[in-house]
Amino acid sequence: MSGAVLYNRPMPELPEVETIAQGVDARVRGDRIVEAWFGSHREPFKTPPARQASGLEGRWILAVHRTGKHIVCELGARGADSAVQAQWIVHLGMTGRLLVTTPESPVAAHTHARLTLASGREIRFVDPRRFGRLEYRDLLRSKAFSGPGAEPMTIGTDEFAALFHGRRLAIKAALLNQKLLAGVGNIYADESLFRAGLRPRRMAGRLTRAELERLRLALREILVHAIRLGGSSVSDYVDANGVRGFFQLEHRVYQRTGEPCRECRTPIRRIVVGGRSTHYCPLCQR
């Protein structure tokens, strides 16, 4: 496994997770899990691996979709239109990949889960850094997964503003808080703040109504754009390279420290906010 595979790929945020969920859904919807194998590391298992394996075996995959940064597999006791009885919830962390392969495909290092399907395909979860999480939910015993925070793609003006009301932390840090907005990571936080013309260190609770609305729209536009780019790569989602196509996304500020702003030529600055590297244009963002 070369480093290029790990780092020439964007961190999985909402658009990447959306694309992956769509790609996996297209390949495994209606299939059945006949066997489940899990690794023995402590991580990345939110549910003990043995319980995941016994819960998953025999289940039909009704659908796969995204909620925040989580990939949710809806599972039933039968195919097609049967009721959802359980969920397999996958979080990719920083380096996680969810692959659909053939059984003969070489097993990558750091493979933590392999689900053998009735069709002969395999779902694999690979994660070198083990920041990802795998969870199994039996819906007879716990409620359906709904994500930690609001959906940035569909949230309305008032609800968005309410999220930040009275918050005494930097807007950049607030954007990364998954309990407020689910799905925004470091890249799209920086890019949306640039598009909205807001400094990352501005206190969230002190932003005006108009500024927050600019931010909401900027974030949504960037996510829509990124999903559109990723969407065209779904058909390429087959092998161990996982997602392609996001490289086309031209970052305005993210990881462009010292390079000229694409709007005003001012060098992009890098600071640390909430423990995360943060990039902004000192002239375009106020």
Add this chain to the structure above:
DNA sequence: ACAGGCTCCTGCAGGC
């Protein structure tokens, strides 16, 4: 209650 900092984990870049 809320905010900030530490921790997990591996691979890579840079220094000597």
Add this chain to the structure above:
DNA sequence: TGCCTGCAGGAGCCTG
């Protein structure tokens, strides 16, 4: 050349 150190980062957990 090769070792060693520092850094990257999502999110749970602990602390103040």
